[in-house]
Amino acid sequence: MSDNLKSLPLVFEPPRGRGKPPRHLADLTAEERTEVVTSLGEPAFRGKQVAAHYFSRLERDPAGMTDLPASSRDKIVEALLPPLLTSVRTMEADKGTTRKTLWRLFDNALVESVLMRYPDRATICVSSQAGCGMACPFCATGQGGLERNMSTAEIVDQVVDAAGAMARGDVAGGPGRLSNVVFMGMGEPMANYKAVIGAVRRMVAPNPDGLGLSARNIVVSTVGLVPRMKQLATEGIPVTLALSLHAPDDELRNELVPINTRWSVNETVEAAWEYATLTGRRVSIEYAMMRDINDQAWRADLLADVLLSFGGGTDRPGSWVHVNLIPLNPTPGSKWTASRREDEREFVRRLEAKGISTTVRDTRGSDIDGACGQLAAADG
Structure with missing residues (x-):
């Protein structure tokens, strides 16, 4: 951060004490998404699969992602697609x-x-x-x-x-x-x-x-x-x-x-x-x-x-x-x-x-x- 921005009035900083929004696939790079799904024991391509639903098909509802295995859909969704809005x-x-x-x-x-x-x-x-x-x-x-x-x-x-x-x-x-x-x-x-x-x-x-x-x-x-x-x-x-x-x-x-x-x-x-x-x-x-x-x-x-x-x-x-x-x-x-x-x-x-x-x-x-x-x- 530049010295100019460090000296800005406190109004530039949001109030402290709030929690952070949940991590979402849109916060992550493609590599980071892969790391998340593999850490869940899922194959690496699942990260690209979920991203394709979200960015290409504009699907925000996990219920519409029927190609995700039912046995692992919940944990993938919880890790990558928490509700934001x-x-x-x-x-x-x-x-x-x-x-x-x-x-x-x-x-x-x-x-x-x-x-x-x-x-x-x-x-x-x-x-x-x-x-x-x-x-x-x-x-x-x-x-x-x-x-x-x-x-x-x-x-x-x-x-x-x-x-x-x-x-x-x-x-x-x-x-x-x-x-x-x-x-x-x-x-x-x-x-x-x-x-x-x-x-x-x-x-x-x-x-x-x-x-x-x-x-x-x-x-x-x-x-x-x-x-x-x-x-x-x-x-x-x-x-x-x-x-x-x-x-x-x-x-x-x-x-x-x-x-x-x-x-x-x-x-x-x-x-x-x-x-x-x-x-x-x-x-x-x-x-x-x-x-x-x-x-x-x-x-x-x-x-x-x-x-x-x-x-x-x-x-x-x-x-x-x-x-x-x-x-x-x-x-x-x-x-x-x-x-x-x-x-x-x-x-x-x-x-x-x-x-x-x-x-x-x-x-x-x-x-x-x-x-x-x-x-x-x-x-x-």
């Missing part, structure tokens, strides 16, 4: 194409994931922590505080469940394929770095050792933990990095994203630019539009200037980055509201005039509190 409820929106699931973990911690089907893709938004310690005041998750980190397998299990739902045709539109994963659910992914990277590796590993997803279809978001952003650039996994910036100036960002008091706008954007330079992957800048807070035209100009300051030396200095504007989603007790449409349009116009590719996010699931910034894992 228990569905508390599922809510639907957008004519059944958006599904938010509330999960109860082994220790009664609650997390949420959101599956969204579009005409050309299906995306699961996963949680990486129970709660969040970043304390961004406009985000429902951040206001709840951090409960604990999730394990690699707890993260992966959300994806396997979603992929299975798509394959079975449980989502409106009939059977299909899960194609995209975004780490934009509950938690700060970079504050649970080891488990998140482990989960990404399971997602991109080919069947039967993983889900065989394209790394280019995986988005890892962060509010700006600079050392971890730099570390991600060295992993050799070409995921998309999404930086939740929300303000182009330190004065406002200190209020909206408290971690900015540790790493400034300039330092954070520089780390994002380094990621783009090292990986060749365009970075996404996430910017929640808040009425009369961060949506002024001059802030659009300043945002463009900050981003362009790192793209010099090329014919298209803004080509390393894409700005994704997010209409603010309402949360209980929030003093902020979404920007006016005319202010949103002017913000887009000014960014594009300076050569910054910009889109406005299509908000999904806001009526079931499943949109960006709304996940709070309320049981009731």
